[in-house]
Amino acid sequence: MWNNLGQLIIITAPSGAGKTTLIRKLLKDNNYKLSVSYTTRSPRKGEINGIDYNFINDKEFLQKKDSNFFAEWALVHNHYYGTSKEDSYNLIKTGKTVIFDVDYQGALNLQRTMPDALSIFILPPSLEILKKRLVNRKTDSQEVIDLRIKNAQKEIYYSKHFDYLLINDKIEAAFISLKDIIRVNKLNISKNSKELDPFIDKFLRGSWK
Ligand code: 5GP
DSSP states (O other), rough: TOOSSOOOEEEEEOOOOOHHHHHHHTTTSTTTTEEEOSSSSSOOTOBBBBTBEEEEHHHHHHHHHTTTTTEEEEEETEEEEEEEEEHHHHHTTTTTEEEEEHHHHHHHHHHHHHHHHHEEEEEEOHHHHHHHHHHHHSOHHHHHHHHHHHHHHHHHHHGSSSEEEOOOHHHHHHHHHHHHHHHTTTTGGGGGHHHHHHHHHHHHHHHOO
């Protein structure tokens, strides 16, 4: 088939939209791989270095940034986050579907360098529910929660630059919709032109008799 290659998927959401849960569910399928970012934020309880993030300090991050190590990087909620060029290239080469979990700045940059990538913005049903989820998950201080809510409104403004908007009300339903979006994207002509063109060419070169 022409579209058996892995896809590139950019996923963005304000904190508390349920993005991490949805991505973890996708990653249970071995055909999906996460592009593990670099960050200067401290690990949360349960997060593993090299699996959830590569945790580095500010000095290391800035050195990497200056040596052109990142495909994109951004300052998000007062910490640096970045996607390694080499790590993501190596992942893409495996032919698996690669997930880039990045903020809206990273997403807009990756959309420019990877125009075939599918971009999905995840939203909670309302700002009130977003606030409630951030408080209930008990991973951040009130100060951090306030900052994340303030930033959410700015992030949501950029949702219109994405291919799909997914509302995460109930996680199971949102997961089904996410898989549907990914499945349909495999059939999208403009997003798959590199693989599709040679496939169509074979038809065009074939004889009718
Ligand atoms: P968290 O601290 O909650 O894990 O992530 C905060 C935000 O940083 C999220 O929106 C997440 O998608 C974003 N983020 C994670 N890794 C990267 C990255 O490599 N680049 C950019 N631009 N944002 C990232």
